[in-house]
Amino acid sequence: MTDLSQAQVRERIERRLTSRHRKEKLFRGLGIASIAFGVLAVVVLFTDIISKGSGAFVQSAIELRVHYDEQVLGIDKVDDESLAWANFDGVIRQALLQRFPEVSGRKEKRELYSLVSTGAPFTLRDRLKADPELLGQSETLWLAADDDVDTFVKSLDDSKNGFRGRTSDQKAGWIQQLMESGELKKRFNTTFFTNGDSREPEQAGIRAALVGSLLTLLVTLLLSFPIGVSAAIYLEEYAPKNRWTDLIEVNINNLAAVPSIVFGLLGLAIFINFFELPRSAPLVGGLVLTLMTLPTIIITSRASLKSVPPSIREAAMGMGASRMQVVFHHVLPLALPGMLTGAIIGMAQALGETAPLLMIGMVAFIVDVPGGITDPATVLPVQIYLWADSPERAFVERTSAAIMVLLAVLIAMNTSAVWLRKKLERRW
Amino acid sequence: MTTMTLDAAGQTGAAQPKTVERETVDTQRKVTETVGRPLCDNAKLRMRNVNVFYGEAQAIHNVSLDIGRNEVVAMIGPSGCGKSTFLRCLNRMNDTIEGCRVEGELTLDGEPIYGPKVDVVPLRARVGMVFQKPNPFPKSIYDNVAYGPKIHGIASRRAELDEIVENSLRRAGLWNEVKDRLDKPGTGLSGGQQQRLCIARAIAVSPEVILMDEPCSALDPIATARIEELIDELRENYTIAIVTHSMQQAARVSQRTAYFHLGHLVEVNDTEMVFTNPQHELTEAYITGRFG
Structure with missing residues (x-):
């Protein structure tokens, strides 16, 4: 250790101080700039869509x-x-x-x-x-x-x-x-909200696509949330840590990155060709989107299970709670808000997904509002794609309007998720 | 632990000339057998030749110890000596740790603690535990205490449950402080109150043994004093094993004290004996504060 007087040490610190402050400012500036860019992009997007679609x-x-x-x-x-x-x-x-x-x-x-x-x-x-x-x-x-x-x-x-x-x-x-x-x-x-698709723009409406989207999402949510959460609980709380579980984990992470059209092909081969489920149906769409959202839900659910403090588990276990009681009485309630966030991210992804649905026939021109999950249907993003492709000029504004409806559904979903989270968190 | 041979006095220099005179204790040396009185006649918990491994590493070496009925046994020793590991063997809390293996004969009232046929759920109901950091459930005070009786189906009616909750909180010396806010979250209490809540929670299922893993290390002196009083009162009905870092605490609350060193049980004796007339050189070095 060299001998430095206190004055020397102070001098060295102060010499570095200006550059440290400069870096700090630069970093903050960068942060603000990126947020400003993001806000600007959102504003431009919304103004464009609203001005075109209103x-x-x-x-x-x-x-x-x-x-x-x-x-x-x-x-x-x-x-x-x-x-x-x-x-x-x-x-x-x-x-x-x-x-x-x-x-x-x-x-x-x-x-x-x-x-x-x-x-x-x-x-x-x-x-x-x-x-x-x-x-x-x-x-x-x-x-x-x-x-x-x-x-x-x-x-x-x-x-x-x-x-x-x-x-x-x-x-x-x-x-x-x-x-x-x-x-x-x-x-x-009113026609826009009460009718299905039509070749005539003035008769074309969003209703069929909206109902189709909601039905598809319902199927997706009902399947992917319970399956995803159970898989996450098993992997996180029960499964032994060995080569097999490592392999499963790697595969789940890989699945999350698979292009969605591949899931569409899989759905076509399995659900339609093998199981002979009806084409263009929200049921098949929901199944395909379940495959797609499962990895997201499993990964986020596991992360939120991991974030539950181990002291809570120990406390419950020390009381003689069985593994299932530990999970369902203590871990799950604390992890649920995080899991919900993951599910909503997955659902939002599913709502905006087009490619896999093209493969299973949900791209068809469908006029009737679907009455159930086995009726032929289309979904909002596919409807947007179809209208954007139509030559009539009046479809331009309808395309933007459909995007507005899609965004409204998204915002409604996110809001309900935030509300649900707040509600669940307040219980404790 | 590194070798802390006590010529470390060199670091502090001439400021403390006394330490220079101290003899060196070889803290790394092999301990082959326990001195003192590790066994007793009316043993509640009986441990014989216990070895604990974390993967390849051995954390506990051949420990034999009895904990008698209505007795408080304190376990002391430097950090990492295995006293917490040993304590956690007694209600199989080590089961959850990946790669942890326990060998040896452990019995509670003559019944084995380990074994393929042993169900940990009733075992943990009989052997309760209080942890180092107060860890109440993020639920109401009432639900915290009522949780054990609920899951084990001890109380069938609400009135019964109310009675158990009140009795447990009274015994833990917390009733008067919380009786008006039983529906408030347990996490909103002070640290000392939280720890007493955890004790109340543990005794709500009427365990036979209570294991305490440094229950006062996160508490202030006043809260600590209350917990120590409580331990003394609980002794009438329960068998208690307590791990502590504070030798004063061990001296105050326990009847017998076990000194652990690097996974070996060095000495067990009546608490008074251990602190006034330690038999083993390592024990003496530890309690006189020459390492820790």
Whole structure:
């Protein structure tokens, strides 16, 4: 040991002090910068999605006075059979011609008829079905406008001429006319939340995909949480530490890194080809996503089991609690909040997963809202992918709107997880 | 432990001339047999030729010791001498440690403690344990004490359970302090209260033996004094084995004291004898504070 006077030591310390402080500041600055970058990215993402997608929540509608003319409809009574082949198209055409009596000629008429959505006849049918008394009567109805009209109307907000696309000058004139008289308005788009997918943007809705996603997640959660937690408990609390358990641990860690499409292929080969489960069903989707989320849940559950202080285990064991009692009375309640976090991370991953579901047929065009886990269904991310792929311009805003719904589901899931955690933690 | 031969006085220099005069004790030397009185007539716990291994390393060498009924036996010795390991053999808490192996004959009232047919659950109900660090469950005070009776099915009715909880807390000298907040978490108590809660929890299942692993090492002197009083009272009904770092504590609470050294049981004798007239050179060196 060299002899340093106290003054020398102090001097050496102070010489280093400036650079130490500088490094400290630099490190803090770096931290703040990365957080700022993250926040900026989130803000940009959200602004972009919300600005693009908010339009999808309103839909242009045209007010028309329709007359349920028995002759035009070609029916004389209201029952299921007659409603099925009644000519509601004719009624709408008649109403449109009444509104614009000056229109003549085949081409112009066809142009006029395309103002209203091709789904409008179904609206009339539903009206008449609900109230058969309307037959032979007239009423004023708001009918969804065609997606070209809708796109044009919405683009008018941004520029004076708007986006014409397939809209002719004449049609644009009619639209302007209707808007001025208040017969064409943007109204809240309930269709988006009540319908399944459709080729026509104005009739396309998120409901089927949302229900499909929820059903798939339900299957995933019900399978992966109990299986994952039991596996974690066994590996952490019961299994002897030997070569076999080491091998299992390595494999679980590897599985967590396997590309998700591989799980899709596995699901296709096993669940659909071998077990002959129905294609495109949330059941199979949930099974595949269970395979995918299991490693995540097992790893996080084990970590939270490990973090339970050994003194609690010893205390319980010293009282003569059996292994199972130690686990279920003491370790599990303390580890549960951490396990829930892991499960939610896994679920969030599963919610956003597309690739494995493509392999098992959940990419199909499905119009009906699934009623159970064996009905054909699609899920939100696949719906987003399908809409993003569609040529109609009105699907652009619907794609963003679907992303908003997906994010809303995610946020709801995370919030409930935080709430659940708080609740469970407060018990102690 | 490294060789702490006591010419280490060289480090402190001439400031303490006394230590220079001290004779050197070879703390590494082999201890072949226990001196004093390791066995007794009315043994509750009987240990013969106990060897404990952690993997390859041997932690306890050929220890034989009896712990009598209603007797408090203190186990003292320098850190790492195996006294805690030995204590934990008595209710098989070492089972959970990977690679730990116990050999020898251990019996409780003549019944074997180790063996393929022995169920540790009733064993641990009979041989309770209090740990070094107070470790109440993160539950209410009531649930902490009621846990043992509940899992063993001792009390069937709520009133019975209430009575057990109250009695245990009274015996642990905690009742008056906590009777108004039985539903508050046990972790909210002070360190000394927590340790008494752990004692109450241990005695709630009416064990026959209580093992205490340095129960006062995390407590202040006042809390320690209360626990020591408590041990003295508990002796009437229980057999107690206590590991302690404090020789004063051993002298105050125990009837017999066992001195462990590097996994060997060096000396066991009446506590008074050990502290006034130790038979073995190592014991003498330890209790006079020449190493530790």
